[in-house]
Amino acid sequence: MKLYGFWRSLATIRVRVALNLKGIKVEDAPINLLKGEQRSAEFLAVNPQGALPALVLGDGKPALFQSIAIIEYLDEIQPEPPLMPRDARGRARVRGLSLIAAADGHPLVVPRVRHYMEHELHLDEATRNRWLAHWTAAALKSFEGHLARDQDTGRFCHGNSVTMADLCLASQVIGAKFFNADTSEVPTVMRIFGECMKLDAFDRAHPLKQADAPAQPGH
Amino acid sequence: MKLYGFWRSLATIRVRVALNLKGIKVEDAPINLLKGEQRSAEFLAVNPQGALPALVLGDGKPALFQSIAIIEYLDEIQPEPPLMPRDARGRARVRGLSLIAAADGHPLVVPRVRHYMEHELHLDEATRNRWLAHWTAAALKSFEGHLARDQDTGRFCHGNSVTMADLCLASQVIGAKFFNADTSEVPTVMRIFGECMKLDAFDRAHPLKQADAPAQPGH
Numbered sequence: 001m002k003l004y005g006f007w008r009s010l011a012t013i014r015v016r017v018a019l020n021l022k023g024i025k026v027e028d029a030p031i032n033l034l035k036g037e038q039r040s041a042e043f044l045a046v047n048p049q050g051a052l053p054a055l056v057l058g059d060g061k062p063a064l065f066q067s068i069a070i071i072e073y074l075d076e077i078q079p080e081p082p083l084m085p086r087d088a089r090g091r092a093r094v095r096g097l098s099l100i101a102a103a104d105g106h107p108l109v110v111p112r113v114r115h116y117m118e119h120e121l122h123l124d125e126a127t128r129n130r131w132l133a134h135w136t137a138a139a140l141k142s143f144e145g146h147l148a149r150d151q152d153t154g155r156f157c158h159g160n161s162v163t164m165a166d167l168c169l170a171s172q173v174i175g176a177k178f179f180n181a182d183t184s185e186v187p188t189v190m191r192i193f194g195e196c197m198k199l200d201a202f203d204r205a206h207p208l209k210q211a212d213a214p215a216q217p218g219h
Numbered sequence: 220m221k222l223y224g225f226w227r228s229l230a231t232i233r234v235r236v237a238l239n240l241k242g243i244k245v246e247d248a249p250i251n252l253l254k255g256e257q258r259s260a261e262f263l264a265v266n267p268q269g270a271l272p273a274l275v276l277g278d279g280k281p282a283l284f285q286s287i288a289i290i291e292y293l294d295e296i297q298p299e300p301p302l303m304p305r306d307a308r309g310r311a312r313v314r315g316l317s318l319i320a321a322a323d324g325h326p327l328v329v330p331r332v333r334h335y336m337e338h339e340l341h342l343d344e345a346t347r348n349r350w351l352a353h354w355t356a357a358a359l360k361s362f363e364g365h366l367a368r369d370q371d372t373g374r375f376c377h378g379n380s381v382t383m384a385d386l387c388l389a390s391q392v393i394g395a396k397f398f399n400a401d402t403s404e405v406p407t408v409m410r411i412f413g414e415c416m417k418l419d420a421f422d423r424a425h426p427l428k429q430a431d432a433p434a435q436p437g438h
Contacts, residue, residue: 048364049319061308062369066322068287069314076307088295089280095288100268103285103322113327116353123340134335145267150281 001026002056004046004063006033007210008178010106010171011067012053017167018071020201022078026055030212033111051110068095068102071164083164094158097146097165101172105139109179129179136181139172144186153188155195162199170196174207220245221275223265223282225252226429229325229394230286231272233386237290239420240381241297245274249431252330270329287314287321290383302383313377316365316384320391324358328398348398355400358391363405372407374414381418389415393426 003019003026005012019026031037031052038050047054047065054063055070064070075083084091107113109132117123117131147153157165173193176183183190196202207213222238222245224231238245250256250271257269266273266284273282274289283289294302303310326332328351336342336350366372376384392412395402402409415421426432 044364048368049323049361051323051361057308062312062365064308064311064315065365066315066318068318068322069311072314073307073311076310088292089276089283091295092283092288092292093281095291096283096285099285099287099322103287103318104268104270104326107323107326108332112357116350120353121340121342121346121350127340131335131340134339138331142268142270145263146281146284149267 001058002029003027004029004031004043004054004056005052005210006031007213008207009033009052010175011051011102013171013174013205013207014067014102014164014167015053015055015070015074016205017170017201018074018083018164020204021081021083021162022074024074024078028211032212038111050112068098068164068168071167075164081161083162083167085158085163090152090158093150093152094163094165097143097157098168100139100142100146101168104142105135105172106175108135109175132179133181136172136176136179137183140176140181140183140186140189143169143172143189147188147192156192162196162201166192166196169193170202220277221248222246223248223250223262223273223275224271224429225250226432227397227426228252228271229390230270230321232390232393232424232426233286233321233383234272234274234289234293235424236386236389236420237293237302237383239423240300240302241293243293243297247430251431257330269331287317287383287387290386294383300380302381302386304377304382309371309377312369312371313382313384316362316376317387319358319361319365320387323361324354324391325394327354328394351398352400355391355395355398356402359395359400359402359405359408362388362391362408366407366411375411381415381420385411385415388412389421 031043037043044050046063049065053067054065056063064073084094117128152158154160156162157169170193250262256262263269265282272286273284275282283292303313336347366376371377373379375381376388389412
């Protein structure tokens with residue numbers, strides 16, 4: 001398999017953790033989002049959406065795309081360790097939590113949106129940074145609202161083993177560090193993030209540990 | 220079951236179509252997004268994220284939230300007619316297509332983002348409308364890029380029967396009409412939308428056919 005990603009792509013982090021947990025090795029194909037390589041003809045042939053990550057299975061068929069779809073696929077073809085609960089209601093909760101990051105928080109801070117804010121809306125850097133911090137924090141507060149309330153919350157988002165929701169939570173907290181978002185009001189989120197980062201599968205997926213990461217990363 | 224929704228919530232449309240296809244009847248609980256009812260203490264007790272839709276199953280447990288998570292749940296508890304393909308790769312494609320709307324297009328045009336653009340960024344109405352049309356059209360073009368290329372595309376997004384991807388595609392096209400987004404360059408999307416709207420399950424889920432829709436809807 002070949003994974004198209006970028007060291008600081010939050011959606012790619014989620015897939016990397018899943019691959020690490022499942023023990024699936026992939027070839028890395030870095031696409032530099034800051035240089036706009038996602039809009040190249042070569043990459044658009046892989047993923048017409050021009051977004052990361054994309055996973056080529058090597059069977060001659062189109063690449064898989066969208067991190068949540070890729071993670072569910074990996075969980076189906078390699079069920080151990082499971083990333084989804086066994087019961088339908090549990091799966092709905094894990095998917096719902098995952099989508100707080102993947103479908104509500106993250107889409108507001110991706111490079112194409114930052115590009116539009118700078119070049120079409122002509123917003124200054126401070127205003128753009130406030131936007132990034134605001135929506136990243138809002139998603140973390142949504143996580144906190146569910147996690148602090150629900151009896152299903154355990155050591156991790158859903159019980160005491162890692163699920164897809166933890167991959168999404170971790171990517172969102174890593175994004176909070178990039179964007180200087182406030183994390184002081186989300187203690188449950190930060191406790192679970194701490195549990196995640198104790199695990200090798202999360203640690204190895206961290207942006208700064210990727211081969212294409214710069215020695216001194218900027219934003 | 221009790222569905223918290225709003226007549227013009229694009230995410231609620233997707234769930235309504237799924238319920239109609241499955242023949243599942245629900246009690247409607249309208250939450251007026253334009254009046255900010257999603258931020259009321261009553262609704263935050265239902266969904267701490269303050270977002271629609273939310274589905275209360277009536278078992279005393281927390282509501283399900285996030286449209287994709289709810290649709291997958293409905294498909295698991297009521298498998299006929301199936302909204303997901305039988306093969307893992309097919310499911311990955313349907314989830315990926317679905318998330319183009321649910322995770323990339325729609326989150327950029329929801330009321331909380333429009334509110335921030337008006338009250339925090341102080342952008343004028345024309346600029347805000349360009350944003351709404353731009354991101355709605357971008358998601359449709361992403362759909363088109365995949366659908367026009369892939370051999371798996373049939374009468375609907377994936378083969379010749381309705382899947383979750385069609386629910387998401389239809390909601391995105393309905394959004395395009397709200398936001399005056401250009402649909403002239405997405406012929407495959409519009410062909411499939413036409414197929415969807417021939418079906419009673421889609422027709423009955425249309426915003427203007429909901430009990431809480433105004434007689435003369437504005438934006």
